[in-house]
Amino acid sequence: MEKRDLFGSRLGVLLALAGSAVGLGNLWRFPYLVGSNGGAMFIILYLFFVFIICLPLMFTEFVIGRRSHANVFGAFRSLSSDKKSLWSKIGFISVLCSFTILSFYSVVGGWTIDYLVRSCMFQFHVNSDYSEMFNLSTQVAWRPLLFTAIFLILTGLVVRMGVKDGIEKFTKVMMPILFLMVILVAIRSVTLPGAGEGLRFLFKPDFSKLTATTVLSAMGQAFFSLSIGCGTIITYASYVNKSENIMKTSSYTALMDLGFALLAGMAIMPAVFAFGQSPTEGPGLVFIIIPQIFAQIPFGSILAILFFFILFFAAITSSISLLEVVVAYLIEEFEMVRRKAVFISFTAVCVVAILCSLSLGPLQEFKIAGFAIFDFLDKLSANILLPAGGLLFVLFAGWRMPDQDYINELTNEGTLPVNRFLLKAVRFIVKYVAPIIILLILITGFVI
Ligand code: TRP
16 A cells, blocks of 8 residues: 655645635635625624634544544544444545535636636726626536636646645645735725725624524534535544644634635625625625726736636645545555546546536526535535534544543643643533534524
């Protein structure tokens, strides 16, 4: 079997995790969900889920991955005392879930390339019809298919290069530039005439917007944005050495991710109101608003190129982490070489991604549970599969793993000075709070 790779440096680990977390979830999905779910109320719920549920879950995935040094399937098998129990097999759900997410994620990744090309051709003008442009990019079949394929090929190539040379080097340079770019766009957006209404929408909660669907979407988005619930963190953590401080690294990752999401909200929402658009536009929101902002900025056409270039990078560092879950599974469980594992998973994802993309154009009429395939997979994975996966993870770590093992892994066998009260609180959340809350919300989401 291939020798397992390890990340080369501490900064590399952090940036790879942040690279996985920060992506289209922050810049595309978060703003459009905030828009469709009533603004500030959604953000408050989101904050609650990030800190109370998802951060402890991130610790937990980290513990599972680093303790086992195995792919997500192997991790649960090796940590299960009874190798025949169902617990030893739950990793398989994660592999499927990563696969599902990657299928629609790569379609949106394709749009980012399309918009990069558009910006290079200087197509964003003050008077352009941006909704029409978005429809062209997503509905006219060959175009999204072509760009989705390019996006997937690039993802596959990086994953083929392996953890250290591919993933780590890639992320290091791009994250800081992306951060600066989003700040820049946010500044322009909040200084547009009429932006105040957008800021109020973002920060002044309207409690009548509190519904079961909003709660479920906010929870799903917290999982999605932090890459929690389908073994991405488990897989990456399995490449991390034993001296890494799990709680610190996870907390930094979560904060960075949150910062990006809030900034993206501030970049988009004020402009939505200033341009007189509707915040409930849905998945097209970012692609319709961002080019309009750039059309109004000095040197906007150059900055737009930079922005879409980096958006594409943010997307690909996340899709890499999704593909790596599947690839690591194939390599270790079926003794494949990396090249072959990448090829097989790439081909399989392509098939589903094509269906997803066509479901926005020629296959629009084909619905599953009332949704087009694209929307169905998006909602299914974020709102149901990820929380359900997370639920299994906390149940496993809370009730199958001895308290002491969990704490030992979190504190590097007791060598890290972590506050004992904090450790107890984390353990309590993992055992009781997280499972109960996730379960309750999943059930109410289903019933209503
Ligand atoms: N978190 C990424 C984003 O915000 C997407 C992503 C990568 C993801 N890996 C994941 C989502 C695992 C859920 C689970 O764009």
